[in-house]
Amino acid sequence: MTALLTTSVGSFPKPEYLTRARTKHSKGELSEEGLRRLEEKATLEWIRFQEEIGIDILVDGEQYRGDMATYFAENLEGTEISGLVRSYGNRFYKKPIIVDELRLRGPISVDWFKFAQGQTTRPVKGMITGPYTMMDWSFDEYYGSRADACLAFAKLLHQEAVALEGAGAKVVQVDEPALSARFDELPLLVKAVGIVTKGLKAKTVLHTCYGNYNEIFEYFNQLPVDQLDLEMSNSGLDLLDRFKREPLTKEIAFGVIDVHSHVIEPESLIRQRIEKALTIFAPPKLYIDPDCGLKTRSVDEAQAKLRNMTEATRAVRKTHGLS
């Protein structure tokens, strides 16, 4: 029985040479082609690393992206990118501004998906920032209604999802970190994600994190995807009891690594977390991954965390006689 497959949420840290190259590129001191070569090099290194430690479903590591919303927005017609706004502390980011009707120029992430998938025989996830998060994290000077802007993103992102599937993606993940921003808008989110995933034959995944899960719990089974990818370790696996009482009908990708901590969780701790998950979820429906993207960690930290995750998963598989 294939069980406890391992995967990742999306982003990995950029190696120092790529961070420096991005700075040079932004100052006009490095060409587009020069930057692209280094992004490909870093992507390839992460693909090889994931293969080496035995991850089952790979990601491209998003070495070519800055912010997850801005990356998609700057590849659409009808958007501008704002000046800096603060996220917290001394961290700032640029937000998309919708200034006209949103339109696709062409596929956005498909080229990178093809590059990554071309380097490995293992499946690589197609990754899309979801329509609700795109709307919630953008300023809107055109649509005038959150629902209209969200559904406009959804229609375009559906085309992107279809293009990813056409390029060979067996798994398409929709990232919705803003999912729990406004409880009263959950029906809108369900509708918008449904538009994105409509008719796809690929396995569909919805990732979310750092929200008030208890408030949104009742919507989990309504989300129009095959798998939920949830941050579980940052919140101390608090949600397990609720899943025991109200079973999830979908697959779950279960976060066993806290991505905001410098601490490298020992393999034994990760094994305990997986064992706890196994008390609630059937092995074929349980996937093992980090809580969220690892881009805020150093390369060494991220690799050490992922290594322990795969070793812990192998140990648990062996204990339970799973292949």
Added chain:
Amino acid sequence: MVRTTVVGTYPRIGDSFEEQALRRGIARLDRGEANEAELRAATRETVRAVLGEQNGAGIDLVTDGQIAWYDSQSHFAGKLTSIDINGLVRYFDTNTYYRQPVVRGPVSWKGPLLLDEWKFAQSISEAPVKAVLTGPVTLASLALDKHYPSRKALAFDLATAIGEEVGVLVQGGATQIQIDEPILTRHPEELPLVAETLERIRSSKASATLTLFTYFGDVGTIYEDLLEVPADLFGLDLVQGAATWPAVLKHGSAKPLVLGLIDARNTKEEDPAAVAKKVLELDGAVDLKSSFLSPSNGLEFLPRDRARRKLRILRAAADAVGVGA
């Protein structure tokens, strides 16, 4: 005919090199290349610039932009007794985060927290500077309480601490005090607790004007009761909280209002004439001469250049109210 004010926060960096001095200063401090005194100097230079932008736009009642605040919760709470500061938590429905205060014992005030910064801001501002504090019920609701038997008990001790701070601010010369209770837009049932805690704070304010501000949503269902709370002015988010507007139109207000009609969470620019027209719908129901027009909440959710434009729209809209009256 209507005055102008801002709500509290203001973008602390812009896109030019000069406008990013504070960001560089904090990064240098983090790397051990600068000391606290140097960071304080960079902070004050930013406050000077932020006040310059508000004064330059002709805002009648300004703030220091809360430039020195890490966030709305930990800056004040972290300096009270028995409160530690924990990890990041999402702040309401915004894509911003605050460090969560963790209450481990009885909370009390140790000494002035905002006075020096308020005095500095007032010393360099042409317009009066409003002192802004997060309210006790919002602080109690967003903290992780490991000590008190109830949120009410924690809110009372926080209100006592805030009252002490208000007292020293007023003795130091502040004539305008604002207490922010955005939690009322999510939990209107907390209004009685807000009223009780405000009563404690009010006893320290002497002749200063006390504003209660709610934002990130509407207070339509409690509007009439809200006006009975012991404050002198009521600040309303009338953009995200547009559902409050019918209640304001219907019931008016015996006390002056701060009308948050300029969207502080979106870059789309309002037509000053349209805003003025809306304000004038309240003529006769609200004393507009004693009221203010303002953004819907702090301007920090906008990029700096857009915040500046919103200030100009705010001024133009208020001027248009005068013309239309």
